[in-house]
Amino acid sequence: MTEAASSDWPDVQVHVVTGKGGTGKSTVAAALALALASTGKNVLLCEVEGRQGIARMFDVEPLPYAEIRIAQGLPGPDGHAGVVHALHIDPESALLEYLAMYYKLGRAGRALDRFGVIDFATTIAPGVRDVLLTGKVYEAAQRNSRNKGAIRYDAVVLDAPPTGRITQFLNVNSELAGLAKVGPIKSQSDTVMTLFRSERTKVHLVTVLEEMPVQETADGIDDLRANDLPVGGVVVNLVRPQDLSAETLAAARAGELDRTGIEEDLRKAGLEVDDALLDGLLTEAHDHAVRRGLEDSQRQLVAQLGVPTYELPRIAGGVELGDLYELAAQLRRQGMA
Amino acid sequence: MTRRHTRVGPLAATDARAPRLDVDALIDDSAVGIIVCCGSGGVGKTTTSAAVALRAAERGRRVVVVTIDPARRLAQAMGIERLDNTPRPVTGLDLSRGGGLDAMMLDMKSTFDEVVISQTTPEKAAQILENPFYVALSTSFAGTQEYMAMEKLGQIHRAARKDGSYDLIVVDTPPSRSALDFLDAPERLSSFLDGRFIRLLLTPAKGPARLMSAGLGLITNALTKIVGAQVLRDMQTFVAAFDTLFGGFRQRAQQTYRLLQADGTAFLVVAAPEPDALREAAYFTERLEADRMPLAGLVVNRASQQPESTMSAEEAMAAAARLNGEASVTAALLRLHSDRARMVASEARLISRFATGHPDVPMTVVPALPSDVHDLDGLRQVGALLASG
Ligand SMILES: Nc1ncnc2c1ncn2[C@@H]1O[C@H](COP(=O)(O)OP(=O)(O)O)[C@@H](O)[C@H]1O
Ligand SMILES: Nc1ncnc2c1ncn2[C@@H]1O[C@H](COP(=O)(O)OP(=O)(O)O)[C@@H](O)[C@H]1O
Ligand SMILES: [Mg+2]
Ligand SMILES: [Mg+2]
Numbered sequence: 183m184t185e186a187a188s189s190d191w192p193d194v195q196v197h198v199v200t201g202k203g204g205t206g207k208s209t210v211a212a213a214l215a216l217a218l219a220s221t222g223k224n225v226l227l228c229e230v231e232g233r234q235g236i237a238r239m240f241d242v243e244p245l246p247y248a249e250i251r252i253a254q255g256l257p258g259p260d261g262h263a264g265v266v267h268a269l270h271i272d273p274e275s276a277l278l279e280y281l282a283m284y285y286k287l288g289r290a291g292r293a294l295d296r297f298g299v300i301d302f303a304t305t306i307a308p309g310v311r312d313v314l315l316t317g318k319v320y321e322a323a324q325r326n327s328r329n330k331g332a333i334r335y336d337a338v339v340l341d342a343p344p345t346g347r348i349t350q351f352l353n354v355n356s357e358l359a360g361l362a363k364v365g366p367i368k369s370q371s372d373t374v375m376t377l378f379r380s381e382r383t384k385v386h387l388v389t390v391l392e393e394m395p396v397q398e399t400a401d402g403i404d405d406l407r408a409n410d411l412p413v414g415g416v417v418v419n420l421v422r423p424q425d426l427s428a429e430t431l432a433a434a435r436a437g438e439l440d441r442t443g444i445e446e447d448l449r450k451a452g453l454e455v456d457d458a459l460l461d462g463l464l465t466e467a468h469d470h471a472v473r474r475g476l477e478d479s480q481r482q483l484v485a486q487l488g489v490p491t492y493e494l495p496r497i498a499g500g501v502e503l504g505d506l507y508e509l510a511a512q513l514r515r516q517g518m519a
Numbered sequence: 520m521t522r523r524h525t526r527v528g529p530l531a532a533t534d535a536r537a538p539r540l541d542v543d544a545l546i547d548d549s550a551v552g553i554i555v556c557c558g559s560g561g562v563g564k565t566t567t568s569a570a571v572a573l574r575a576a577e578r579g580r581r582v583v584v585v586t587i588d589p590a591r592r593l594a595q596a597m598g599i600e601r602l603d604n605t606p607r608p609v610t611g612l613d614l615s616r617g618g619g620l621d622a623m624m625l626d627m628k629s630t631f632d633e634v635v636i637s638q639t640t641p642e643k644a645a646q647i648l649e650n651p652f653y654v655a656l657s658t659s660f661a662g663t664q665e666y667m668a669m670e671k672l673g674q675i676h677r678a679a680r681k682d683g684s685y686d687l688i689v690v691d692t693p694p695s696r697s698a699l700d701f702l703d704a705p706e707r708l709s710s711f712l713d714g715r716f717i718r719l720l721l722t723p724a725k726g727p728a729r730l731m732s733a734g735l736g737l738i739t740n741a742l743t744k745i746v747g748a749q750v751l752r753d754m755q756t757f758v759a760a761f762d763t764l765f766g767g768f769r770q771r772a773q774q775t776y777r778l779l780q781a782d783g784t785a786f787l788v789v790a791a792p793e794p795d796a797l798r799e800a801a802y803f804t805e806r807l808e809a810d811r812m813p814l815a816g817l818v819v820n821r822a823s824q825q826p827e828s829t830m831s832a833e834e835a836m837a838a839a840a841r842l843n844g845e846a847s848v849t850a851a852l853l854r855l856h857s858d859r860a861r862m863v864a865s866e867a868r869l870i871s872r873f874a875t876g877h878p879d880v881p882m883t884v885v886p887a888l889p890s891d892v893h894d895l896d897g898l899r900q901v902g903a904l905l906a907s908g
Contacts, residue, residue, distance in 0.1 A: 203694070204561040204791075281741075290741035297738055298715040309655070367747075393891045394590050423858055425851035439848070447849035451838040453830075462828025463852045469824065470855055472889045498832075498861035500794065 189221065190490050190517045191414065194384045196323050196377065197339045198414075200348040200402065201388030202395040206419035208235040209501055209509070210388045210494070211341035216510035217519035219255025219264035223336035226322050227252070227268045230315045231343060236268045241503055245270035247279075249322075249333060256507065267333065269322065273304045276314040313354045313371045320374045323382075345387060345402040352378050352385070353409050384414030386518075389484065391418060391477035396484060403487060415490040415518060422470070422477060422496060434471035439464060492516045537874040540816030540881035542906045546575035546687070551785050553676070553778070554815070555690045557698045558789035559799040563820035563885075565589050566892050566901060567789050568691040569597065572620055573609075573895065574902035575687055579616035583679075584689040585671055587625050587664065592893035599624045604633075606675070611895050621685070630667040631657040638767045643760060652757035664693040665704030666772070673775040698788065698803040702779075702810065705772030712761070712768065720758045785815035792822050792866035792884075797873050804880055816881035818905065819870060823862040824886045832860040883908040 191197070197218075199211040208229070215227040226249060229236050234244045240252045249267040257263040277300055281291035294300055304311040323338045343351045354371040377383060385406055389399040399416060406413050426434065433439050441460065448455045484491055492513055497505050513519055545551060556568040565586050572584035583606045586599065594600040597609050599622045606621035635653075636644045647653050657663060672690050679685040692701045711717075719738070742751050778784065786807055790800035800817055807814045830838075835857035839850040874882065885904045892901055 202561070285741075285744065287741055287744075290737055293737050294741060297719060298717075299738055299742065302711075302714055302716040393592075393893075397591075423851075423855060425854055426848070430848050430851070443846075444849045444852065447842060447846035448838070448853075450846065451841045451849070451853070453834075453838050459828045459830060462826055462830075463856055465827055466856055466859060467852050469889065476890055498858045499865045 188517065189519055191384055191519075194382060194414070195337055196319065196383040197337060198342045198348070198352065198383065198385040199339065199388060199417075200342045200345050200385060201417075201419075202346075202390075202398050203344045205388045205390045205395055206417075206494075207344070207388050208233075208239065208341050209506070210386075210417050210419060211339050212236065212239050213494070213506050213509035213513055214386075214519060215266045215339040216253060216255055216506055217513040218337050218339065219253070219266045220258065220510060220514060221255070221264065221519055222258055222260075222262050223255075223264040224333070225255075225264060225266045226333075226335045226338045227266055227341065228271055228319055228322070228338060229268075229341040230271050230319075231341075232270075232272060234270065235341065236270065239501070239503070239506065240268070247272060247275035256511070264336070267335075269318075271315050271318045273311045273314040274300050276318045277304075280314065280317060309354065310367070312351050313367060313374070316352065316354050316374050316378070317370060320377055323377065342385075345398050348385065348402060349405045349409050349411065352411055356409075379410050379412070381412065384412050386414040386417060388417045388419050390420045391480040391484070393480065396480045400483070400487060403489070413489055415492055416484055416487060417513075417518070418481070418484060418491060418493045420496040421493045422474060426467075426471070426474070431471040431474055434464075434467040435475065437464075437468060439467060490517070492518045536871075536878065537880065537882040540818070540883040542571065542574075542883060542902075543578070545785060545815050546571060546580060547578060549686065550783055552686065552783035553672070553688045553690065553781075554785050554787060555672075555692065555701075555779070556787045556789055556818075557692050557701055557803060558818075559698055559796050560694045562789045562791045562796050563818075564694075564789050565593070565691050566898070567787065567818055567820065567885075567905070568689050569593065569622070570892075570898045570901040570905060571787070572622070572687075572689040573612065573898045574906065575689070576609075576618040576620035577613050577616065577899075579618040580687045581619045581685050582687045582689060583621040583623070583675060583685045584691070585623055585625055585668065585675065586691040587668060587693050588691075589624060590891065590893060592891075593898075594624060596894040597622045604629050604671075609895075625664075625668055625671055627664045627667045628657050630671055631663065634670060634768075634771075635764065638764050643763070647757070647760045647764075650757040650760065651753055653761070662700065662704035662707045665695065665701045666708050668693060668701070669705060669775040669779075670771065673771065673778065676778060698799055699806055702806060702812075705776060709769045709772055717758050720755050721762060780810070780812055782813065784813055786812060787815050787818055789818045789820055792819050792869055794869060797869050801873060801876060804877055814880065816883065817873070817877075819882065819884045821887040822884050823859060823866055825863050826856055826859050828856065830856060830860070832857040832864065835860065 197214060199207055199214065201207040201210070211227060215225045218225045227236060236252070237244045242250070242252055245268055247270060249269045251265055252268045253266040255263040255266065274295065278291045278295065281287040304314070319338060319340055322335060325332050325334050342348055354374055387399045387402055389395045403413050430439070441464065444463070445455050445460055448459070453459070493516070494509050494512055545554070554571060556564045556571070558564050565588060568584055569586060569589070572582045576582045589597065589599070591600070598607055604623065604626040606623040609620045609622050612620055632648060635647055668690060672688060675685070675688055679688065692698070695701065739751060788800050788803050790796040804814055804817070835853040839853035839857070842850045883905055885901060885908050888897065888900065892898060
């Protein structure tokens with residue numbers, strides 16, 4: 183086994199994982215949670231978009247609004263492993279809990295729900311919705327005496343909304359500014375912002391090596407920075423196999439691979455060689471080289487973003503639970519956890 | 520020892536049992552006046568709608584395409600990077616068959632503003648437009664974009680019927696997480712506007728409604744405590760001002776819904792060959808059927824290309840291992856082949872699972888091009904693949 187590098191983010195408590203939809207945000211958030219747990223930390227993995235992606239990835243029943251133990255990290259040298267709990271946060275439950283915890287508004291809270299106020303508020307003003315969701319993440323990260331007996335976590339990983347919405351989502355107090363200028367919701371969102379703006383939080387962006395997602399990542403980073411939100415690393419996901427050297431790739435693109443040599447090798451490997459096999463392999467090498475060329479130019483753009491980057495391979499048959507541990511190990515080796 | 524390479528498992532991405540979706544027959548059918556491209560986020564709805572529109576125009580239809588969120592370079596190539604909510608002609612097409620193509624990018628907020636302005640007096644409209652709750656509703660209500668896409672479709676359809684400007688409208692749908700959002704949006708908006716709380720805010724605090732008002736007192740107190748009195752006043756002003764528009768909104772939503780059910784409409788469901796996207800596509804096709812909406816078929820977009828050689832993934836890996844660290848290039852080629860064969864096989868499994876559950880849904884498969892689709896040639900290429908897959 184390769185040694186785990188030391189973590190690039192030793193003091194970070196809240197890891198926010200965003201990215202263009204479909205690039206693997208949820209997968210990376212889950213792998214990061216496992217990676218942190220494999221360093222002995224107790225981790226809470228949160229999801230806020232109502233997709234139940236965590237349950238699907240970990241093969242468990244749909245998650246309720248409660249912290250459920252879903253996995254354990256790989257034990258470290260001392261035999262100790264951290265635990266991953268998961269929490270599915272929905273705004274209604276978060277509000278009812280909040281009202282009960284801070285205002286002792288049990289009855290009124292239920293009345294609000296019954297009269298559709300919560301629905302109204304969270305529907306019409308996504309800012310309200312976001313304050314509730316991020317407020318719960320804050321509560322989990324900063325457990326205090328109000329929530330007696332609750333588990334304390336060393337780290338919280340948030341499977342967050344996509345890049346296009348992330349600044350708005352985290353920047354809860356500016357989102358609310360037009361609606362609530364004073365009052366408790368406002369001060370609540372100020373407190374949450376203090377955590378998000380601090381060094382205890384990092385926003386990581388997931389991308390794939392394609393034009394639009396890379397562009398969106400660059401825009402997202404600018405946007406986060408412009409709003410004083412702390413940018414973490416970029417995780418490049420779904421990376422194609424890297425077996426071929428630069429020269430071989432160039433030869434493959436130019437159609438100049440050594441056909442006779444390859445034919446001999448294939449026979450040596452015990453295969454019955456015909457033109458279909460040989461042509462097929464050469465065409466595949468050509469296609470692959472073209473795509474690798476495009477990937478490499480995008481990879482250069484990612485490198486210019488000036489933040490730590492991590493790469494995860496594309497797993498050919500799709501990601502199973504076991505693969506998540508493998509992805510976690512890769513993140514750890516590269517120093518993300 | 521010499522081994523024959525045998526084909527193991529399905530390597531082709533198309534499912535042999537699924538009926539083929541004939542895209543050319545669809546766009547050549549003059550009875551088809553509306554094509555709606557739906558699917559979950561990022562699967563290629565915008566690309567598909569633009570490609571279908573372009574192909575139809577070059578085959579002689581007079582087409583307008585309403586896109587929602589084209590990639591920057593694609594918008595530039597189509598000349599629609601300006602958001603002015605009006606269709607503009609796309610240049611650079613072969614129009615020798617008498618067709619034409621206009622394109623526009625939907626501006627959700629101005630579409631909403633226009634509806635408000637058209638439905639009420641200038642004073643009232645101004646009052647609504649500047650209320651913070653209206654601003655929130657018109658810019659970020661989950662569903663506004665879907666609803667406005669439908670509104671725009673309705674507008675263009677009415678105009679085209681009157682002046683004969685277009686005979687085919689192609690509609691892209693918003694990048695919602697679920698394709699169902701598009702169908703649910705109008706209902707969601709009107710049930711929101713019908714909501715109990717809104718009714719409550721509109722209830723005068725006297726007469727027979729006094730009982731309700733007791734509940735209201737509890738709620739206003741709680742709300743004032745949490746959000747402050749100003750927010751509550753803004754809420755009330757908004758709801759009161761908006762109330763007169765509710766009826767009009769509901770009626771328009773119902774009209775567009777009926778338009779979607781009409782015979783001249785065809786839905787294309789777009790999916791990537793991935794579990795989530797295909798699951799979403801399955802829900803959506805079932806829902807279309809339940810709502811008696813005309814489904815044309817499924818587009819599986821960005822599929823892995825089938826390898827030319829029929830050697831199985833396992834065989835290629837075993838052969839690579841037998842090279843024992845020598846002949847590194849050849850071993851790498853074998854591993855590449857194995858990787859591609861595994862991808863194609865797993866996509867084929869997903870597609871065939873869909874086909875088994877939905878044996879009547881016609882299907883076409885579009886392979887992933889090596890690069891993004893950002894110009895008219897790229898769209899033409901996707902159009903050709905749509906028609907031949
Ligand atoms: N490294 C990977 N290799 C193979 N498949 C992956 C990888 N990462 C993600 N996927 C697959 O891609 C799809 C989208 O990933 P997901 O994490 O749900 O993305 P997001 O949360 O950004 O929408 C899922 O089917 C997932 O299993
Ligand atoms: N068949 C294809 N081959 C290669 N790239 C594609 C293909 N279809 C779509 N794309 C690219 O995928 C990205 C997402 O496509 P888009 O049509 O914008 O998706 P959606 O509208 O569903 O979000 C774009 O960059 C587009 O160029
Ligand atoms: Mg996700
Ligand atoms: Mg789109």
